[in-house]
Amino acid sequence: MDTATATDIYKTKVTAAFNGAAATYDRLGVEFFTPMGRRLVERAAPRPGQRLLDVGCGLGATLLPAARLLGPQGSALGIDIAEAMIEQAGREIERQGIDTVELRVMDGEHPDLPERSFDLVVGSYSVIFLPDARGALARYARLLRDGGRIAFTSPVFSQDTFPFLPPLFTRWIPLSLLEHLPAAWHPERLREQLHSWLEDPADLTAALRTAGFRDVEITDESVDMTAVSGADWVTWSHTQGMRLLWQHLPEDEAAALRTRLTEGLDALRGDDGVIHIDVPVRYVTATVDR
Ligand SMILES: C[S@@+](CC[C@H](N)C(=O)[O-])C[C@H]1O[C@@H](n2cnc3c(N)ncnc32)[C@H](O)[C@@H]1O
Known part of the structure; x- marks a missing residue:
């Protein structure tokens, strides 16, 4: 080509x-x-x-x-x-x-x-x-x-995270999950490409x-x-670079990740009722x- x-x-x-x-x-x-x-x-x-x-x-x-x-x-x-x-x-x-x-x-x-x-x-x-x-x-x-x-x-x-996401997310998105991505989208290759x-x-x-x-x-x-809620963040992530990951996860892994992210992010809600992520x-x- x-x-x-x-x-x-x-x-x-x-x-x-x-x-x-x-x-x-x-x-x-x-x-x-x-x-x-x-x-x-x-x-x-x-x-x-x-x-x-x-x-x-x-x-x-x-x-x-x-x-x-x-x-x-x-x-x-x-x-x-x-x-x-x-x-x-x-x-x-x-x-x-x-x-x-x-x-x-x-x-x-x-x-x-x-x-x-x-x-x-x-x-x-x-x-x-x-x-x-x-x-x-x-x-x-x-x-x-x-x-x-x-x-x-x-x-x-940053090394070892899905590109565009801060290190905080490694607790919910372990590197092993990124193995589902096509080779061209592995963090290393994506960083090179981007x-x-x-x-x-x-x-x-x-x-x-x-x-x-x-x-x-x-x-x-x-x-x-x-983010107003963990569920909102998960929906939003489908419109960003992370859609690449959602598109390639087997359904059971995607469901488990949705739950981890929703619950994990909701637990970060501040006194103002909003989730803050640096x-x-x-x-x-x-x-x-x-
Ligand atoms: C992540 S968005 C950021 C949009 C906006 N600057 C903001 O901060 O909300 C990237 C934008 O770049 C545009 N884009 C990507 N490649 C482009 C290109 N070759 N020429 C012009 N725009 C491009 C996309 O369509 C998209 O609107």
Whole structure:
């Protein structure tokens, strides 16, 4: 299979997965992308009047709080490969009466946009999905005006857990369960596939420098993921990366895991009646080197 075909098949799968998730994305009694997006905006610090690009904008977890800071003189463009995400984001923008945000279905790996036309490029949990993310970073540098900045998040990959889940989950999802995953999705292979260069801060800094950035800052910080109940978290997990595991577990193992997760997570309920889970997230910012 040649590379172009493998990339096309991969992108078709990613697009289908997010089109399927769009209707309920981050709206199933679990909050994660919204607080992460807000924090990314704090770190990116868009200023009134600037022009911002959000790559893989999803339903607007980053785009919408950013648009508020850009103000009426500023403008933002959100692009996403999944048209259902763009449709849902469009409804939300209309509902909130925001008229400075434009949305387009576009492959964020090859944005067809004018050079030097943005002050800020952001992307929350989206750069990891780009097969040639390093190439994309160099393209983002060209889209930026002099002194422009990039700001994105990625998972903090930890050894021996299902990628995207914090170590806490190893008590309910033992490594032996991950043996049910197809070989290409074993934690090791997934980490490789999902850009092992994001894992080591030195590799990440080198990738950004090569792409044309300077002043790279990498900060790992926990996002307070909240869930109304263990059962809500389990339902939510079917719309995220963990669907890969659910799809491949034998029914008896899946039922036992559902029970362990539901009970285990419910036991973590705080005084406020909500389950709180610390999820480490990597925040990366850099300035274009011109
Ligand atoms: C985990 S979601 C994050 C969405 C949003 N940034 C947020 O924080 O809620 C990843 C998003 O990246 C989009 N995506 C994946 N590959 C993409 C590509 N090649 N170009 C543009 N968007 C892409 C997906 O459709 C999805 O909306």
